[in-house]
Amino acid sequence: MSEETVALSALTTMQVGGVPERMVTATTQAELIEAARDLWDDDGAWLVLAGGSNTVASDEPFEGTVLRVATRGIEVLPTDAAAPDRVRVRVQAGEPWDELVAYTVDRGWSGIEALSGIPGSTGAAPVQNIGAYGQELDSSLVSIDFLDYLSGEVSRVPAAELELGYRTSALKQGRQGIVLTVELELHDTAGEQAVLGGALAQPIAYAQLATALGVQLGDRVSVQQVRDAVLALRASKGMVLNAEDRDTASAGSFFTNPIVRENFARSLPAAAPRWPLVPDARDEAVPLGAAAEGSPLDAFLAHQAELTAATVDVRAAASNESLVKLSAAWLIENAGIRRGFSLPGSRAAISSKHTLAITNxxxxxxxxxxxxxxxxxxxxxxxxxxxxxxxxVLVGLEL
Incomplete structure (x- = not known):
């Protein structure tokens, strides 16, 4: 464990952020647990930072301690004789996500190949329930090892208890603590005979990816082909980190695709892309005000209601009302904001490749x-x- 304080601008992909009062870097799980418990005993402000790809911090000094998660390691767990075509891995939270994907693809394991190129750490993946090109983490996630802020204890939390939804989870909505490890179950397809060579990926479930691969939705190609195609698609949008490309100095997609009520979606132009959603049990909607008064969910729903009657979180909609996901990129472009746009004199701009990203x-x-x-x-x-x-995640900033 080390203490060396540097500006958050040097540790985040958006390349903004001031110098914190204190910074502690943990390189082992034991160090991470010890450092976190010490921080929580002091009752001061704290911020957990790993890959820094999803954090935009104020330029003002962070008045507290930044705990950097630099733990590494991928452990292949014993094979279940009842499921010989499955493989489980337990991954340390600080392991770079894309290095994990590359590791699994090299071994012919499918399930996260379409999540190639996403920057950041493995421990952050369940917080956002990361997803791209037809795959989401929740389809492979088994459990996490979690250090709970309230109790200070470590427990294994099954994926079913994390309330995973579109770019959200119980961890993002108020369950405080630190993800220590992530356990995934993948398909061991190395023994399959693929027509195009190599282990087969999961069926292609995203139209743009299918087009890039020259196949139909539902077709299967090799995991390496999927990874290569996804990396090329992401790079074309400035979504693969590249020091020589200023468009990649960003936090990726800055806005989530809005989820609105179907009735409201009908009022939008016919050209506006939309995808019907069917909330599952984890995202079962509750009426506004149904949450316990003063709970994090209650506060969140109240805030949503103040913002707009149209835009909703899945859990904020009436359970019997259909929901539709919209394209944030389309809304931005058709509100008159083009790629490369910036305010006069500002060094922040909309990406020249993708309107959903704000770049430095x-x-x-x-x-x-x-x-x-x-x-x-x-x-x-x-x-x-x-x-x-x-x-x-916005630190010291408000929109």
């Missing part, structure tokens, strides 16, 4: 990033009546 063109301040995000929100709300919600 060089030396941007955190407030410049926030100002542009507010401007985008305002234009989309004025044009379509929809509030866009940020995907990254």
């Amino acid at each position: 063109t060089g030396g941007a301040s955190a407030e410049e990033v926030a100002q542009l995000a507010r401007f985008v929100q305002g234009r989309v709300q004025a044009e379509f009546g929809v509030i866009l919600h940020p995907e990254p």
